[in-house]
Amino acid sequence: MVSTRETELLARVPDGLYINGTWQQGGGDAIEVTDPATGAVLKRIANADAADGIRALDAAVEAAESWAATAPRVRAEILRRAFDLLQERRDDFALLMTMEMGKPLAEANGEVTYGGEFLRWFSEEAVRISGRFGLNPEGTGTMVVSQHPVGPCLLITPWNFPLAMATRKIAPALAAGCTVVVKPAELTPLTTLFFVQLLEDAGVPAGVVNVITTSTSSAVAGPIIADPRLRKLSFTGSTAVGRKLIQQASEGVLRTSMELGGNAPFVVFEDADLDKAVEGAMLAKFRNIGQACTAANRFIVQESIAAEFASRLTERVGAMKIGRGTETGVTIGPLVSEAAVAGTDALVQDALAHGATLLAGGKRPAGPGSFYEPTVLTGVAPASAILTEEIFGPVVGIVTFADEAEAVRLANSTEYGLISYVFTQDLARGQRMIASLETGMMGLNTGLVSNAAAPFGGVKQSGMGREGGLEGIQEYLSTKYTLIPVS
Missing domain, CATH: 3.40.309.10 (Aldehyde Dehydrogenase; Chain A, domain 2)
Structure with a gap:
């Protein structure tokens, strides 16, 4: 039985695709999101097709230059505002996760705390992106090593931690100066849609974060991965799917982060x-x-x-x-x-x-x-x-x-x-x-x-790359070496 509070909360959750700062309808038939405790339909939401996915990438590409040039302090303050807003809305997020995923409310509250920490941590890391400077061994020039955003990213998140897996990927990407297309899991997309609304309230500019919900993941993600404008793929999910995505990413030699299965x-x-x-x-x-x-x-x-x-x-x-x-x-x-x-x-x-x-x-x-x-x-x-x-x-x-x-x-x-x-x-x-x-x-x-x-991350067939920590932001940065000859 859905309570009055649950009904009111669901009414405030967006039901569209979020592309270039606007909520839009998708090209496919609506997705029904259900409550696993009852089987009842919670909400019907937009269903992206391949063309919608490319439009989301278009928006991320268009916003990439200006977001990369945005001062690290500005990016940091936006992420910090997002953290603060999440604390204010924590009860709503916890309830929404419990409704669409099933975890007990106490655990959902714990996920709000955990997921929020990625916003706070990477708001602090945004202003600490560094390089190095020094004379080369031969004494003939100065070596400058700098770090730069890798570029537009595709972030594919799983259903089991719908908030924390979104913040764990989105926060370091934005802190590094990257724009993103986020594809949440079909089973639990409502938390991500509610979260991107929060990011908009926190001041994230149009096109920096785009969210596409879909029931045809491979058909939508495939063209994005194949597009030469995409420069990074981050995926959390099964090893079997991860292997396929790595194969697709190899065609464009994409930077990849893979958090896969465990035993x-x-x-x-x-x-x-x-x-x-x-x-x-x-x-x-x-x-x-x-x-x-x-x-x-x-x-x-x-x-x-x-x-x-x-x-x-x-x-x-x-x-x-x-x-x-x-x-x-x-x-x-x-x-x-x-x-x-x-x-x-x-x-x-x-x-x-x-x-x-x-x-x-x-x-x-x-x-x-x-x-x-x-x-x-x-x-x-x-x-x-x-x-x-x-x-x-x-x-x-x-x-x-x-x-x-x-x-x-x-x-x-x-x-x-x-x-x-x-x-x-x-x-x-x-x-x-x-x-x-x-x-x-x-x-x-x-x-x-x-x-x-x-x-956070594994070895062997549990994946590659790390999320969180000092290492987490490095996944979204590329290193450039410049030699300046001594005059």
């Missing part, structure tokens, strides 16, 4: 503080209903404590409340779609067929909405698909190990390398695991690592 190991040694390990597991697994590339996917627990760890974790999981994210006390909302439920259940049933033991959950509850019970499995066999495929659901699969060498082998036995989690009270072992695990990020005795001030 995060969560390693618990026998000397770990089990209270901290269980708390970390709850954060690393069930945040965002398990629908995060950083979600713990494989729980690798030392044999001597595996039963106790599983027992404590199952007790916590059993106390979780399932429901629409706006309801009081709900800790597990719906998965984003029926397809997500089917995929999650298929992995669980495969693990059971290979001999796993079910300690909690394992099915979808009765009633409407795309819900799936939080689930705990032990004794997961090596042949189980749940150990090799990204789950993207509230499912814990536990395997055991005998010693540190086996733990490292199990953790690294994946094509992915985004993040790992390790729990141990042995400092030397912790240092060895930092060196041994093949991931771009690690949580040592914690289940939550994301921070706007830190570089």
Whole structure:
């Protein structure tokens, strides 16, 4: 049941494409955005076709020169105003995310905080873009190294963090002096549309940020990527789609940033503080209903404590409340779609067929909405698909190990390398695991690592490039070397 407040909020969310500072209709049939908790249609919005995508790129190209020439302090102050406006409107953004994506309202509020930090961080970084200057070794000239905006960018964002993934890409691009075309996910586009309205209120000039919503992503993105005026592609999503985009981007030798799939190991040694390990597991697994590339996917627990760890974790999981994210006390909302439920259940049933033991959950509850019970499995066999495929659901699969060498082998036995989690009270072992695990990020005795001030990204088939931190703005800058001869 949609409340009066929800109805009023939806009425304030734009339903068009945002191109060159104006709201426009798309060339395709309207997109229906639904509430995954009920299946009800929340809003119908514009659907871009390929021509709309090129018009958005036209606007970004036209605005590129003037935005690049805009003083860094001016760009910084616009981003800071956007941060301040987001704090004022945080309740609206949190509610909107819960409605279109399903996450509990408390988590949606956390995403507003997290997403806002990218605006604040990169508002500060905009005025710190630097270079270097010095005499060359031969003494024949002065070397000047400067950094410049890469140019118009295409930013493709996922559905699972509709605000934070937008701010994590848009903020550094604008701070660096780049203009952008943003293509949000079809399942959760409303937050991005509401956010670009905020950017307009913050003073972002026409053409600097353009947003196209579409149900035909490849048909719309393909011509943009192929256009020689585009200079940068940033994508967050599956590795399979990322590979295709990298191939397309190679034709124009585009700068690319790819944040792709994950298969995060969560390693618990026998000397770990089990209270901290269980708390970390709850954060690393069930945040965002398990629908995060950083979600713990494989729980690798030392044999001597595996039963106790599983027992404590199952007790916590059993106390979780399932429901629409706006309801009081709900800790597990719906998965984003029926397809997500089917995929999650298929992995669980495969693990059971290979001999796993079910300690909690394992099915979808009765009633409407795309819900799936939080689930705990032990004794997961090596042949189980749940150990090799990204789950993207509230499912814990536990395997055991005998010693540190086996733990490292199990953790690294994946094509992915985004993040790992390790729990141990042995400092030397912790240092060895930092060196041994093949991931771009690690949580040592914690289940939550994301921070706007830190570089986010992976190795192997989890992607390339970094978002956030000092490194984040570099993804949108090109380096130029100039030699000035000594007269």
